Amino acid sequence: MVIAAFETTALTLNHALIILAMFPQYQELLFEELKEVFPAGEDFEVEHQDVQKLVYLDRILNEILRLFPAVPIIVKDATKDIRLSNGVFIPKGVILSIDIFNLHRNKDLWGHDADTFDPDRFLPDNVSQRHPYAFIPFSKGTGNCIGSLIVS
Numbered sequence: 001m002v003i004a005a006f007e008t009t010a011l012t013l014n015h016a017l018i019i020l021a022m023f024p025q026y027q028e029l030l031f032e033e034l035k036e037v038f039p040a041g042e043d044f045e046v047e048h049q050d051v052q053k054l055v056y057l058d059r060i061l062n063e064i065l066r067l068f069p070a071v072p073i074i075v076k077d078a079t080k081d082i083r084l085s086n087g088v089f090i091p092k093g094v095i096l097s098i099d100i101f102n103l104h105r106n107k108d109l110w111g112h113d114a115d116t117f118d119p120d121r122f123l124p125d126n127v128s129q130r131h132p133y134a135f136i137p138f139s140k141g142t143g144n145c146i147g148s149l150i151v152s
């Protein structure tokens with residue numbers, strides 16, 4: 001739990017600070033959103049509904065998790081025979097690794113500029129046009145990250 005929760009979150013925050021320093025134009029937009037949602041110059045509690053309003057922060061963090069997934073590769077053990085939707089057969093006992101890092105930079109899924117930082121990739125219209133498994137920083141299905149609801 002400690003390794004799964006702390007290292008991943010610390011790495012992602014570290015990447016976020018570097019990216020925001022590298023791209024002041026996105027940092028400025030994020031700052032504007034934060035000023036809008038949280039009143040300036042006074043103490044305040046951060047409520048769940050406030051966090052829900054931080055849609056630009058969400059896009060920034062998703063784009064950071066796309067380019068720099070804190071867990072870049074995961075390994076699975078096929079406990080039974082599996083036929084994938086593309087016809088590929090995976091026999092029981094095979095150990096699979098899922099390359100999240102390269103999936104997130106696959107040009108067929110993300111376009112020719114897949115290596116470029118662009119939070120607008122996570123605008124709702126753009127998300128709905130992509131395969132739901134094109135972005136899996138927290139894995140998917142059984143055994144996915146229990147922290148993903150807290151983090152995202």
Ligand code: HEM
Pocket residue numbers: 001004005006008009012065069070071074075136137138139142143144145146147148150151
């Ligand atoms: C940016 C932050 C995080 C990322 C990118 C992340 C990513 C992942 C990924 C990819 C897995 C699947 C691992 C696998 O299949 O081998 C996972 C599992 C897990 N994560 Fe996270 N995680 C994050 C934060 C957290 C937090 C905050 C917690 C706890 C509150 C947490 C708890 C767990 C646990 C317990 C598992 C194992 C689930 C299981 O095996 O059933 N993670 N995480």
